[in-house]
Amino acid sequence: MNKKELKSFLDEKVEQYNQPGFIPNDPVCIPHEFTKKQDIEIAGFMAAVFAWGQRKTIINKSREFLHLMGNEPHQFVLNYSEEDLKPFLNFKHRTFNSTDALYFLHFFRWFYERHDSLEEAYTKGLSEDASMDARLTHFFELFFSLPDHPIRTYKHIPNPSRKSACKRVNMFLRWMVRQDDKGVDFGIWHTIKPNQLICPCDLHVDRVARKLGLIKRKQTDWQTAIELTENLRKLDPTDPVKYDFALFGLGVEEKF
Template sequence: MDLSIKDFLDKKYLEYNQPDFIPHDPICIPHQFHKKQDIEIMGFIASILAWGQRKTIINKCNELIDRMDGAPHDFILNHQDQDLKQLLGFKHRTFNDTDLLYFISFFNYHYQRFESLEDAFLISPSEKFETMEIALNNFKAYFFSLADFPLRTKKHVSSPFQKSTCKRLNMFMRWMVRKDNRGVDFGIWTRIQPKDLICPCDVHVERVGRKFGLIQSEKVNWKTAIELTENLKDFDPLDPVKYDFALFGLGVFEGLQ
């Protein structure tokens, strides 16, 4: 373990993991809510839409909240068919109203059966969390288990099976699972532990991770995210993904490459 790198990343983790980080990041979307299911729903959607300029992502998510009358969980469970017309025309990059309507269908199906979206990541014969790889693969299969899913929508939900880094899903999992007193991540899920998380590996995190020798593999895929996380466990085996704050902050706000 290089203690100088650990000390530096610990410092940057504390610097960026604070409430001032929230307003300019997509995590500000679920922070508008107090109800657990609203946090889950808008956290998931905000993470899925998190590509492009962050200001645009935040604006589009706020538009969607307005289209759902400011109460996503209530809208999803209690809408009438005519209410869905409010969602028509929604678009963010390649995500459109066809995709959105299926998301609503899935959430309606799920929340009629379960209290929390956490259950969707515990779909296994044992009904217990095994590994994040298994959880994300099973989640995608479950998410698209409804008979009428549009084929075009599958591209918006990644999985390790596709060798994707699953950056957006891993970011969402960090938001829901990580527990600290810093005020950014929610920590509202208890059956999945912070030690089981995989670091979200976007272009900024990847570049900074390589600079610190935390990534050696040439390709960028699921194995890259695993490699990065395993190396971060040398610094904190119980909460390796806390260093996402440091790596992301160094790449985005300080331009480290």
């Protein structure tokens, strides 16, 4: 396909998958169970952190974690007692365990006592045109700035400097930042612009993008995600990450 044909093909697939029917079977359904901004942020962040493996398991584990928070995550992190934390000692999802859970809750309390929105963790102290690399590194450093943070928890917060493609956090940022009238992404953050986002590069997206010639790099890491996004910007400079819907849908639903 030439560029014009590729754009037409992918635009059609975006329209097909960027619609409410996409929500129930995807981890994005988790933040959609909430209406308060801070609840959407916390629920979305946890669903993205848990986004390893089968989508059904990710959704179930996310709901289990939020149930332990009384399904009021913002109020919970601001007001939990030591007694309230005990159920989290038995929580586990793949390599995410109770040590990780308790630190995440500790960070959320510390952060929301000082800030209104999690967006500030990706923007405060940075220029409006800061690169996503800089934003994710800034968040990583902020997240682990509290005393006695567990080193083992590093693996759950992707960081470009650690050669990660940062798929999960890029997915979370897509949910929070992208703005359209389709009802899937929330668009509740406004400092970061859609054209600054980096495409989540998971197994399915990676495979389809390579078939379509959007990725040439052999390995899959942060530079691969940058390469993919730069090629998607050639198709839509203002909203390149909308094509995540097309690539993911082609890979998962159509086995392209």
